[in-house]
Amino acid sequence: MQTSALVLFVIHALIIGVGGIMAVASRSLVRALVGLIMTLFGVSGMYLLLNAPFIALMQLLIYVGAVVILIFFAIMLTKAPAGGEEERPNQVRTYLLALMAGVLPTFVIGWVVLTDQPASINAPLETGLKALGQGLMEPYFLAFELISVVLLVAMSAAVILAFKRRQSR
Amino acid sequence: MVFTWLNVGILVFLVAGLLFGAGPLLGSLLFAPRMSGGDARMPYECGMTPHGSSWKQFGVNYYVYALLFLAFDVDVLYLFPVAAWYRDSQGWLPFVKIFLFLFILAVGVVYFWRKGVFSWPRRIMQ
Numbered sequence: 001m002q003t004s005a006l007v008l009f010v011i012h013a014l015i016i017g018v019g020g021i022m023a024v025a026s027r028s029l030v031r032a033l034v035g036l037i038m039t040l041f042g043v044s045g046m047y048l049l050l051n052a053p054f055i056a057l058m059q060l061l062i063y064v065g066a067v068v069i070l071i072f073f074a075i076m077l078t079k080a081p082a083g084g085e086e087e088r089p090n091q092v093r094t095y096l097l098a099l100m101a102g103v104l105p106t107f108v109i110g111w112v113v114l115t116d117q118p119a120s121i122n123a124p125l126e127t128g129l130k131a132l133g134q135g136l137m138e139p140y141f142l143a144f145e146l147i148s149v150v151l152l153v154a155m156s157a158a159v160i161l162a163f164k165r166r167q168s169r
Numbered sequence: 170m171v172f173t174w175l176n177v178g179i180l181v182f183l184v185a186g187l188l189f190g191a192g193p194l195l196g197s198l199l200f201a202p203r204m205s206g207g208d209a210r211m212p213y214e215c216g217m218t219p220h221g222s223s224w225k226q227f228g229v230n231y232y233v234y235a236l237l238f239l240a241f242d243v244d245v246l247y248l249f250p251v252a253a254w255y256r257d258s259q260g261w262l263p264f265v266k267i268f269l270f271l272f273i274l275a276v277g278v279v280y281f282w283r284k285g286v287f288s289w290p291r292r293i294m295q
Contacts, residue, residue, distance in 0.1 A: 005172035008180065048176060058246050066239040073235045076227045133254025136247060137263055145266070147247055148273040151240045155277050158236040162229045163286055 009049055015042035029075050033068060040064050051124040054132070233286060244274065 015038055022035025040063045047056035113121070136144045208214050248270075255263060281287060 002172075005176075008172060008176055011180075045179070048179065049172075053175065054250070058249075062239075062242050062246060066235070066242040070232070070235045070239055073227070073232045077229060077232055129250045129253040130257060131254075133250035133252070134257075136251050137254060137258065137266060141266060144247060144251070145269055145273070148244070148270045151243060152273050152277045155237055155240045156280060158233055159281055159284065159286055162236075163233050163284065 005049060008045070012042045012045040012049065015039070015045070030072075033071055033075070036071075037064055037068050040068070051126045053126075054129055237281070237286070241274075 019035045019038030019040075019042060023032045023039060024035075026032045026035060040059065044056045044059040044064075047053075047059055212219055248267075251263075251267060255267070
């Protein structure tokens, strides 16, 4: 079982990597977004391997289902000018810096995880849905209520800023 | 890392989906006649010819709908575990807590409704 989990890990990592490269390298914004979707699917698979099926499904529901749609709408709203400054080939130094920006956090996180190993590093424990719900309702009740306030503020701010009243004509 | 039957099922579906997507492409590569020129590169090969670019700016109203959908989507993330636990809870306090949560969101919905967000405009102004 451990080897098959490792194989699955490699498959997910490949999906994430290929999607990420596609998101960065493709010229068309829509194709870049398809790469992002691929990456998010791979991350969801990683959550499943971490024994967090609820988070995996929510990753699909929120990121793939809503955030990506939102970005698609943002692309539709804006008009990307052809031949913008991103189209010029970058210098090698830029690529090196970008690579460093990606790789360094990986090493920092890996170092932290390896030096300060959590108890569940080998066999992740599944936190049940009910335990999550109880946590939200009892100890973290104030945070739970504040979430709805945050969502209300986010929604109404979007409406106030962007919504145009229908013009009577 | 955990490997369960759920992962096996997902893997099977992944392979099936890849075959489902790649099969027709391979089939058309093998069997379909090749042609180029004419209307083959048009968005619609038959029918009316499109005029103008497809990079058209859309009304910002669509974005508002997507944002509202995103906010309610995030609600689900919090309401789902609470709903699963609700059966095991006791007393009226959990009900009041969830009611408060939903009430704050309902205030938002009423506000949008009054503002006319939910009535689809006949013609979206840019």
